[in-house]
Amino acid sequence: MAWMAWTLPTAAFFGTIALLLALFTVLAIKFPETPRLGILRFETTRGDRLFISLLGSGFINLIWLATMGAPLWGALALCLVFAFAVFAWV
Template sequence: MDLAWMAWTWQTGLFFIGIAAALALMTTLAAVRPERPRVGVLSLSTTRGDRLFITLLGSAFIHLAWLGIVGPDVWWASAISLFYAAAVFRWV
């Protein structure tokens, strides 16, 4: 199957592998260890999947905000996103 039309780069490839791995992990966890939704600081009832979604969406905006306000050095935004992810999974 020729996927050249999708204009792949190894960077975006890694990005999607990361997301796919996170989704696969969540799916496996959900099947192996069913959970109860939890109410966190935002007083929202969230499951692990919800928290992953909030993490991914929030990280995207953190990166965009960094690009728009600070500059093109997005690794710092990625570092902030990691802290953000930890915070979301811990407290939300």
């Protein structure tokens, strides 16, 4: 896999995604989830909210790169706030 840019940030990104998926699997087994109705007025589960958070974070990072450029520390802070908001209200 020499064609891929396996840098430390790339490995940390994919490792974090893998850990989140494992954590949410364990949570779903240990504490069965019930869908809840949030601000968007449709039922979501923890997994749905994780997916919305990851998808929105990808767009936040793309917009940040297009407008501000690197580094992405500000985008990371925005993504964390966005994820917190999604889990709290969606």
